[in-house]
Amino acid sequence: MIIKLNCKSDIPIYMQLRNQIVMGIGHGDMKPGARLPTVRQLAEDSGVNAMTVNKTYALLKNEGFILIDRRHGAFVNDNIPKTAETKEKLENDLEVIISEAGLKGVNKNEFIEMCSRIYNGMNGIKAASDSSSLQTT
């Protein structure tokens, strides 16, 4: 998976890293169970401080996207927990995004079409929901 970090962006590096990994899982670039580089490896290759990478991995672990094993390092969780807090946080985030979009001229249909297009591109989400529906049937 290719990660891109913008050194001059207003978004903190640890958050950019977190977002890139989450998007990578969502797009299917990182499959469930796929291993991530160690903190030291990622810090060395990205030029980011190891503490920053550590912070990102801790955040991803708290959110349930990755698991950390002492011997094998970090890997993508194959059973990302679905919690009520997720929907609540999503609503809060969407309020801001929709307000901004709407005020800047993006209408409802355009917005929904955009969401649909992006969602359809998320091969990782489709695969995850296919496997969970297989388990329930």
Add this chain to the structure above:
Amino acid sequence: MFLSVLFSIIGIIFIIIMAATWGTASKPNNNIIFGVTIPTEELEGDTVKNLKIKYNKLCRMCLIAAVVSYLPVVFLYKQVTFLIIYFMIWIFLIMLYLLSKPIRVIHRQLKDIKIKNNWLMGAVHEVTVDTEASRLKNTKTIPVYWFIGALIISAIPVIDSLSRNKDMLFVSVVEFLSNVILILCYYASRKIKAAVISRDSSINVKVNLQRQRMWSLFWICAAYISDAAFLIVYLMIKLMPLNTIGLLSVTCISIIMIVGLIIYISNKISRYKSAATACGNGHVFADDDEYWKESWFAGLVYCNPDDSSTFVEKRIGVGQTVNLASPGGKAFCYGGIIFAAAILIFVSLLTVPVDNAKPSMQISNSVVSISCTLYGMEFKTDDIVSVSLIDKISVGLKTNGAATDEYCRGNFRVDDFGKSKLYIYNNTPPYIVIKLKDSYVFFNYKDKNETIKLYNRLNQMKPAK
């Protein structure tokens, strides 16, 4: 003459390296040509073709200038002081300036054209990482314990010097410690960022593993070559009569092998990269041209404060260069310059006074004192065992002194005599031989009559055997 031959060989090697470096600049490498990242379609365009013609012309002119500026070294080989100082200036100023000139000029022109035509490739200030290449980094690197053999080879002269004759102990220890520097370079090269050249992770993984393996192999081979060469030189000096040509040959062959290895490895990595990316899809670009700047003595230098790496792959030439914005990079670069300048000053301070010294012998009632910059000595007349005159002298190994075509001054081993102090003009017999209790002193003046006069004076104090 020996110095002149040695400098000539070094000069030829420098000129070959210069030509090889120029060659790499005009070959596209992942869309980078002359150190500038440009669109693929422009690599074969008219702009680049015209720049290549200009570049080749500049290279030819600089090559002629390098050879012509070298000629004084060839013709004035007898003036040792001038030879050493001029050669140092030639290497550090003329050669580095001439080496970088075509690269600086064309790089600047292409960069200006790129800005004018808005050929921006990829996002600036962006760092790209391939998580798989990062995760599998150094998994195929040659392990560090392969250095053990080289350490054993370099320990042999040290142990031998400690147990027997300590003449070459200092240089043997220095050679042994140079392995430490090579091991540090090995580790530094392992830390180089995994390059991202394709959207296909498998290509990035293959190319990076190959590069890491090859460079780890280089540092280990460099250690073996330099240690083996030193051991051969050491044994040649210890076991055979002094063979200058043989020693020179071993040294030059080892330098050529190491330079050849760098060129071979860089070519192999480059070909592997081209083959791997040819069947892949989608190149990944990070346009960090702004961090590559022209430098009058280094061609192109990399200075990126947002990049924590110490070493990065060179854009022009072969091998790696430093990130001048990193603390390690600054230490390596400026430390290296200071070290080179210190050696230049140290060598000049040692050789220039000695070269211009005119040794003389003063005899008082009970003391003989020989004045010669750095290598003067004094001994009592009572310590003189005998004084004689010889017409031929066969000087062996120099342990600490200065030896040129014209003179020998300092500490040497002389065939049939052993440990000796020499203050002689070569090929100007006769030579006075003063035997002391545990060593010999050889002395003469350029003027034969002065030598005989001195011998007679010494004779009055001790009868000749």
